[in-house]
Amino acid sequence: MIKRSFVYVLCLAILQFGSPMAANAALIGTLEAVESTTRAQDLASVNSALARDDVRRQFVALGVDPVQVDDRIAALTDSELRTLAGRMGEMPAGGDALAVIGIVFLVLLILEAVGVIDIFKKFP
Amino acid sequence: MRPVRALLAVAALAAAGCGTTGPLVEPGLAGLPSSVELESTPFFPQAEYQCGPAALATVLTHAGVPTDPLVLAPEVYLPGREGSLQPELVAATRARDRVPYVLPPRPESLYEQVAAGTPVLVLQKLGAGPWPGWHYAVVVGYDAGRGTVTLRSGTNRRLEESAERFLLTWDRAGRWAMVALPPGSLPANPDFARYMEAAAGLEAVGRTDAAARAYEAAAAQWPDAALPLVGLANLAYARGDLPAAEAGFRAATERAPDDVAGRNNRAQVLLELGCPAAARAEIAVAQALAADGPLASAVAASAVRIAATHGPDAPGCPAD
Numbered sequence: 001m002i003k004r005s006f007v008y009v010l011c012l013a014i015l016q017f018g019s020p021m022a023a024n025a026a027l028i029g030t031l032e033a034v035e036s037t038t039r040a041q042d043l044a045s046v047n048s049a050l051a052r053d054d055v056r057r058q059f060v061a062l063g064v065d066p067v068q069v070d071d072r073i074a075a076l077t078d079s080e081l082r083t084l085a086g087r088m089g090e091m092p093a094g095g096d097a098l099a100v101i102g103i104v105f106l107v108l109l110i111l112e113a114v115g116v117i118d119i120f121k122k123f124p
Numbered sequence: 125m126r127p128v129r130a131l132l133a134v135a136a137l138a139a140a141g142c143g144t145t146g147p148l149v150e151p152g153l154a155g156l157p158s159s160v161e162l163e164s165t166p167f168f169p170q171a172e173y174q175c176g177p178a179a180l181a182t183v184l185t186h187a188g189v190p191t192d193p194l195v196l197a198p199e200v201y202l203p204g205r206e207g208s209l210q211p212e213l214v215a216a217t218r219a220r221d222r223v224p225y226v227l228p229p230r231p232e233s234l235y236e237q238v239a240a241g242t243p244v245l246v247l248q249k250l251g252a253g254p255w256p257g258w259h260y261a262v263v264v265g266y267d268a269g270r271g272t273v274t275l276r277s278g279t280n281r282r283l284e285e286s287a288e289r290f291l292l293t294w295d296r297a298g299r300w301a302m303v304a305l306p307p308g309s310l311p312a313n314p315d316f317a318r319y320m321e322a323a324a325g326l327e328a329v330g331r332t333d334a335a336a337r338a339y340e341a342a343a344a345q346w347p348d349a350a351l352p353l354v355g356l357a358n359l360a361y362a363r364g365d366l367p368a369a370e371a372g373f374r375a376a377t378e379r380a381p382d383d384v385a386g387r388n389n390r391a392q393v394l395l396e397l398g399c400p401a402a403a404r405a406e407i408a409v410a411q412a413l414a415a416d417g418p419l420a421s422a423v424a425a426s427a428v429r430i431a432a433t434h435g436p437d438a439p440g441c442p443a444d
Contacts, residue, residue, distance in 0.1 A: 026392045026426070026429070027358060027361060027388075027389045027392055027393075028384075028385040028388050028389055028419060028423075029324070029327075029328065029358065030320075030323075030324040030327050030328075030335075030339075030351070030355040030358050030385075031321070031324035031325060031327065031328045032385070032422070033324075033351060033354055033384075033385035033419070034317065034320045034321050034324045034351060035321070035418070036384070036385070036418040036419045037317060037351075038317050038321070039418060059202075061204065062202050062203060062204030062205060063202070063203030064202065064203070065198065068198050071199070072199060072215070075199070075212075075215035075216065075218065075219050075329055076211060076212075076215050076329070077215075077325050077328045077329060078328070080211040080214070080215065080325075083211060084209065084211055088202070088205070088209065089205070091209050091210070092207075092209070092210065092247060092249070092256070092258040092297060092298070092300075093202060093205035093206065093207030093208060093209055093258055094175055094176045094179075094207050094208050094210075094247055094248075094258045094259050094260035095173040095175060095176070095206045095207030095208070095258060095259070
């Protein structure tokens with residue numbers, strides 16, 4: 001069973017190896033041409049397949065529903081995959097402002113309670 | 125009281141340290157109305173941690189894609205991070221055939237888009253240290269006289285904030301802002317490279333019709349640029365229309381004779397059209413132009429392929 005699912009994963013990985021534009025590999029893709037004007041590095045030297053595999057692993061580790069993973073990978077460009085690879089744990093993840101405000105309030109309340117600050121005395 | 129002041133000073137220093145460079149408040153709003161509010165912008169109050177899907181639903185609905193945070197969450201929400209990453213908001217915009225144009229990192233760019241009637245999705249950093257408080261909101265208005273911006277934010281339908289304070293949180297988040305545009309319409313004061321990156325992203329993930337309309341708009345807006353024509357010709361090649369692709373790449377290199385991608389791709393198409401001699405001439409020019417730049421190895425690979433095909437051109441091949 002494990003062996004079979006490993007084979008499936010391997011097949012998928014091989015199928016997913018190229019980007020959607022891989023069929024056009026003979027031509028320079030438009031995005032590649034755009035990036036050649038804004039970035040200095042040799043674009044062919046970056047391994048997009050490795051980035052894709054890394055993002056796939058991180059998606060699973062970060063709790064994305066396995067049925068969604070392929071669609072989410074397919075929606076990203078090669079340069080976005082390279083941006084995400086290895087960094088999904090640290091990149092800004094816009095979430096909830098309320099939690100932060102709550103934590104700040106809690107810290108102030110504790111400082112007040114232990115007598116470090118006295119900013120709440122105006123509101124008895 | 126004193127420790128609080130010290131804390132605030134440290135926080136201010138930390139904020140200054142992680143911000144990007146450049147003036148935060150630009151002098152004046154040259155040519156823009158002094159106050160704007162896009163009142164009809166929809167609002168989706170966010171569920172817990174779901175400000176990404178909510179803010180994205182706001183700008184997409186405004187761009188003519190009726191959607192909902194619940195529909196978007198499976199595409200952009202990352203449970204392990206309790207939030208959403210910028211590239212995935214960009215990707216979800218593309219998936220709906222809208223152009224995800226990331227704005228130049230200047231406060232003025234925000235105001236320009238709002239004044240042109242387009243709400244702007246922004247990333248803010250509301251916290252610090254172990255609680256960064258990354259947050260997405262949508263700028264729907266500003267008032268230069270009162271020094272405020274108006275946001276759709278979290279559970280707040282209309283949050284009016286001091287522009288100074290808002291810009292500080294935006295600056296600390298790397299000044300990231302995006303608009304979702306229907307393909308074919310350009311942002312206010314468009315930046316060529318940023319627009320082309322958004323348009324080419326559509327092509328790269330297979331949204332070819334939207335990409336074509338975006339390239340056409342760019343070709344009209346920037347009549348001297350080769351890239352929009354290269355994009356259209358790449359689309360023609362992808363649908364198997366070699367003569368249209370050849371004509372497109374030729375038009376691109378006529379606009380910009382030093383365009384490496386246009387020449388490389390034209391050489392490859394000439395080869396496939398049975399014109400190896402014309403292809404060899406074109407790829408030689410491309411190789412000289414590519415030098416050791418970012419496209420050098422792609423052009424070298426084409427040259428190897430072309431050199432492997434011998435023989436004269438078929439009748440009807442271009443003479444150059």
